[in-house]
Amino acid sequence: ERGADGQVNIIYWQAPSIMNPFLSGGTKDVEASSLVIEPLARYDPNGAMVPFLAEEIPTVANGGVSEDLTSITWKIKAGLTWSDGTPFTSKDVKFTYDYCTHPEGGCAQVTKFEGVTSVETPDDLTVKVTFEGPTPFPYGPFVGGESPIIQAAQFAECLGAKAPECTEANFSPIGTGPFVVDEFKPNDVITLSANPNYRDPAKPAFAKVLFKGGGDATAAGRAVMETGEFDYAWNLQLAPDVIAQMEAGGKGVAVAGFGPLVERIMLNNTNPDPALGPDERSVVRPHPFLSDPAVYKAMSMAIDRPLLVEIGYGKAGKVTCNWVPAPAVYAADIAGCDVQDIAGANKMLDEAGYKDTNGDGVRETPDGKPMKVLYQTSTNAVRQDFQALIKQWWSEIGIETELRNVNASVFFGGDPGSPDTFQKFYADVEMYANTFNGTDPQSYFGNGLCDKAPTPASQWQGENISRFCDEEFDALHAELTKTADAGKRAEIGQQLNTMIFEKGGMIPLVHRGRLSGQSNTLGGHVLNVWDSELWDAADWYRIK
Amino acid sequence: MLTFTIRRLILSVPTLLFISLVIFLLLELAPGDPMAQVPLTVPPEVKEKMREALGLGQPAHIRFWKWLVQFFWIEPQVMIDHYFGSNFSEGDLRVISWQTRSPVMDIVIQRMPQTLWVVGTAYVVAILIALPIGIYSAYRQYSWFDQMGTFVSMVGFSVPPFFSGVLVIVIFSVQLGWFPSIYDTTLVVDSWDAFVKQLQQMIMPVMVLALQITAQLSRFMRASMLDNLNQDYVRTARAKGLSEYTVVMVHVLRNSMIPVVTVIALGIPAIFGGAIITEQVFKVNGIGQLLIGAIQANDLPMVQTLTFIFAVLIVMFNLIADVLYGILDPRIRYD
């Protein structure tokens, strides 16, 4: 029964600053707003799509997607209303498209609408999205937590440059979701209460939500699992033994879910020698020794992945050698991934002619250069532990490592003026993790294409960070973009995964899951990594 | 005294303007990017668009001027409007935070209560504890109590709050379960129960903060008392036949308070500034947390405004401290 279970307390150690995902794009903001505004369809914990505001998922089979893959037509559930009681129509959907694609708006989710040429509303309950070309995966717009529908009436005055000025709308948008905002204190706390006009009269079970932000993961975990003050804590990036200690508190448990997030070491395929100057550095090829399969394979073999998982992530990590380990169909089976083989690695290097000729414990390349690598990553306790461990292992195979860590906001900040961004990659190897939205890896695989390499000419924009460039890979990827059949796509995906590992694009380390803390008395929640973690907040209830 | 105050007030205007320029330039030089927190999945072109939407493309001097106008001209109007229901500020663009896309001042005002509650209370508590300790330590210099006091205050001074905070949480929240570990800023004190709750959630942060402040203040108090205890007028007072209590608590204390009161006044801006680390540890989400959050998110207008408000407070309380000094000590006249 709606509102019967009182209040639920959620803590996010990153506090939401806005309730409008189109203006921020930060996960915390997207997730907080997912309590209020909803997309047409979401992904479920398995990565499958489930209709939310839509009647059903359009496919080629049911005629929702055109045969030539250039348009998709959504049917909206009948009788939906906004929380203010006004009816939800296709106009709102079209408005959302207009809002986000307004050239002056600075919409954070504009990529969702990439390739869309028009959104039409034949009637109040039908929305037709047309793409400029065949799109085998047409579920970008209006699907998932990052592409929810906002109310046309509320945001009508907030188009383009005016978007930031609509504080009221940005802080408490009118939505169709299970809750409505009572009060929004940016970067601090949000109070919400059950939406009286929610489509399922029996939901949500909670009358109130207290959504607190701030602090750190330790404190959030403690508040859920040790003191029981909160019911749900998001993203507990903590050392496994700390988590174990907290679970011993007995008030809650940590739950893990795995998306496509992979912690990996990117290998630089260009020569980052500072002597080359800013423009050539990270552009000229090849790297003095990293391009040699013997070298990067030895480096990979020297790593004890199970130990990394144990130390850094515990149950929120899995050993992997895949770039895209999830959805599982795309993951290739790569042998020897979970064993450390220092002796083998040494042998491989010896055979390839990398020998320690001057006895200083560091091997030299055949042309006499010492094998020294600069290993950079962002500042983060787990990453620094990894750095320290890997440095030690690499030293055992005769490769000397210099460590460097850069403040995360600089490292990931993408400022073209900074030499420390991960895009510039002024180092030999660098470690980070990233992922993609939704379940379709096609465009993510595209990050391995030759022409995606960041260069001075492109203002250092582009996602091919390792500057991996392989004709075979490019060709295979082109094939993927033309394939619509799911089984075939999975097969190609596995090949791409194998290829980038074997040919020296990266050394994947850990398939990282997301770990969240959940109180023992919170029921009805399934951790979902493909969409907002709060995707099923309507189903939450109190276990008595 | 009056002309001194006026003179200092007038002098503080150029000082503040200069400070605001320095702050602006410093922040301008910092190579942070407001888009750093946007997830990696958002492509660079989109980020560039978002940057433009924030007005980042304009030259620095125009932005500085805009900010000055907004801060000194529009914000006061908004305040007047708020209190008198007028509408001077209608349609004017206020200082907008990049992170939340809402007026900076609104958020600052929203954060004020919890900061004042926690840090302010801690300050008051610290004063109430520190003064007696300081007085007694000085009166019984090198006694057992004095040695203990020195020791404890030095330890208190040297324990960083990120540690002492977690320590009290582990003890009082986790082990004993007496107090909540997370501060609830939505709590409205309208009943006895709510008040008790408020007290419970305040106790730990106040404790941690007060420990540090007490440590420093009691040292000041002790030194000041020691200075005065050996003065000739103390002997005169004793020669009049006054009781020890009157001698110490009236004659000596009054004189010793003069420097201490100014030290206390100079510490007040810190209350508004919040106690960044303690706020962070207990999730009080006050001004300090706001600042550090804004810095991390490179929310330039927010950082600028906050730092400038601090500067104003510091300059103001410097002045107040000077004036207080003059008022408390009849010997000092600033003219």
Place this chain on the structure above:
Amino acid sequence: MTELSNPVPSNPPRSQWLDVWDQFKSHRGALMGGALFLFIILAVYLGPMFWDIEATRIDIRARNQGPSWAHPFGTDQLGRDMLARMMAGGSTSVSVGLTAMLLALFLGSFVGVIAGFFKKLDGPLMRLTDLFLALPLLPLLLVMMLLFREPLNAAFGPEQGIFILIVTSIGVTSWMPTARIVRGDVLAIKEREFVLAARSIGTSDGKLITRHILPNVLSPIMVSATLGIATAIITESSLSFLGLGFPPDFPTWGRLLFDATDYLQQYPERVFWPGMAISLTVLSVNYLGDGLRDALDPRIRGR
């Protein structure tokens, strides 16, 4: 008629420093503080010579161990020896403390002496001091970090670079109280007759400052110095907390304490060592300062 002549001071002539030492010796707390501080300094700088486990050496099998003969202070989550890390961290923390203090002291005394001595410069310099007081510490530090880290890293290597940066930023943001105190004292000393006397015998301004003014403001400077070490060590640890300090793989006491707070419940001994080290240093330096102030103050030593 010996009675009329003045009583000759009973103690034999000694050098000033001997005198200072005598006074210092008689202060029990100061002596203990000094000994402790000396011990800490020796331990962190010379300790690694006797304890040859490297602070960065990982022994993953021996992680999270309690105190034992092999690891008297236990090990951390990667099996690094805590004793070695305490010594490495200590040498950073103490070096930061000492150098930042020296810098702040130099700046503070310089500004204070100049402002107090040259009347014309007093106004501008004191306004400058106000300006620095009013500049909020945190954003300033942040900006300095972001601005200068790269050039410094390039010039001095990552560890030296960040060290210089942290020391400068702490130094640059903490000289103001010293400057104020010193200025006040200089103003008072300038009015003392011996300064006028020195002027009347033809002493130049520069000599006047170095020979007459500076030695006489030494005791407030010393007190600022001892407090400065403590504050610098603590500031550095807070900087680490805010992510502005040394990189995480670079141990300092503050960082060790911070890292250990996560393990407060499981391995309490890990917070104990750095917490203890910081407190002891601050405490010893404070007592040392008390004693030095007494020993350097001619009013206490003399007459």
Place this chain on the structure above:
Amino acid sequence: MLDQPIAQIKGLRVEFQTKDGPVVGVEDVSFDVNPGETVCIVGESGSGKSVSSLSLMRLVEFGGGEIAGGELLFNGRGGETTDLAKAEQEMMKQIRGNEIGMIFQEPMTALNPVFTVGRQLTEGLRIHKNMTKKQAEERALELLRQVRIPEPERRLKQYPHELSGGMRQRVVIAMAMACEPRLLIADEPTTALDVTIQAEILALMDRLKRETGTAVMFITHDMAVVAQMADRVVVMFRGNKVEEGTVTEIFENPQHDYTRALLAAVPKLGEMIGKDYPEPMKLMGVEDQKIEPIKGTDEVLLEVKNLTTRFPVKGGVLRRTVANVHAVEDVSFKVFKGQTLSLVGESGCGKSSAGRSILRLVEPMSGQVNFEGRDILGLSNSQMHKARLDMQMIFQDPFASLNPQMQLLDQVAEPMRNYGLASGSELQDRVASLFDRVHLPRSFMRRYPHEMSGGQRQRIAIARALALNPKLIVADEAVSALDVSVQAQVLNLMMELQAELGLSFLFISHDMAVVERVSHQVGVMYLGRIVEIGPRDRVFANPLHAYTQALMKAVPIADPRKRKSEKDLNFKPIPSPIHGTDYKPEPSEYLELEPGHFVLTTDSGY
């Protein structure tokens, strides 16, 4: 009961615990104080005068002292006799302020700066006499009238710093008298004050004693004051009483060597009558002292014309000069080679400013200073640096004028280093010979100022001034801070140097007796101007200006038969030397009434 002494001190011994072990402050002191009697306790600094009196109040304990032996019998109001040495602090509270009142040495610091005069006055009354606030205030007013403070109603509401030194000392006296104590202890109540104010305070205490019949224990080291006040005298020397007797006995027939030496060292006003030139004092125990008049020459060394020095007073919002302190106003005089010109006058009349202006240690506003024909005021910085070779200064406070952190050797050598006159072993030798000159053992060269006595320190200052072989020495209150015996030695030393080296002195002092002893010429200053100037014997024998006459009257004479009475004194309060920026003072005009003896005719404000 009437003849029973109020206080009997028997075998008092006081010890202080210091880090070098116990120090004896008072070794063995016994004396009585009878009702209605004034007992003066004299002795040099550190002889235990203050400690004895503080013991009687049991206040030594608060300074770290301890009464190690002896009895302090006190005869209370009720007639019973108690031994205060063994009394409880609780009981002492009843006695302090109520039965024994105490006046302290330093009027500047004896009052609490943050409470009004009224509050501090009434405090004791309310405790001891259980008065209401109103009653106490009335009594306070009455007390202030008794001590003759002008406008007593206003004073009650003022803070101590708003009163002048003399007024403050009167408040302290009123405070001590408030509960009509049976015994009043006055610990050097006038040492820090000017002659004129001192005279008034002494007269006041005398009158109060007569009116109330209180017994007074008067502590001082000034023999002239003793002669003025005492009925009986106790002489103390290094913690012991060495002699006791009535005032005439002590002055006319001293028994103990120390007392005799003390009296010999006191310059008495009028001693030099009939002598044309100054001559050294005859000191006890100094054999083969040659006492010869110092003649000097008629050659002009320094000529000061129309010297004016003003200090700006800044104020207002823009800190502009709103007024000036007219410290030195149109002053002219000459100093002859080998002779001494003295400037006398009350505190604040501009003596020091005049001296400093001549050396350009403060910048004068206008006027001329001709030194050997060169105009000092026109010199550039580097020329001035050279000129200082010939002109040196000795300051008032021997402790303050030496750098506490430097060895004496360096302090004396510093001027020679500054001018590069000598270095290395030559420098050492010269310093050593300077030490010989001022009669200091060479072994003192490695000492620090705090290891020296006041007189020795002043010798160092003199040695330093001599280091450059100057022709003129400005001695600014060079002996004021010294004990009489030491003062006599230093004065003799200065005169000896003058005789040998032909030095000229500009001697600044407020002590008329000393001035009479050392000067060839005397200038009397008042409010920045010289009101009278002339040869010493003329100015002293025939003071012409009203102010000089008043000043002469106020000086106590170390002779119990020449006591002054209160009606001899007529002092007006000194007007402020601060005038607005548009104030134009008249030039000083003088009348030469006798050869070389000039008197100011312009209105000086007196």
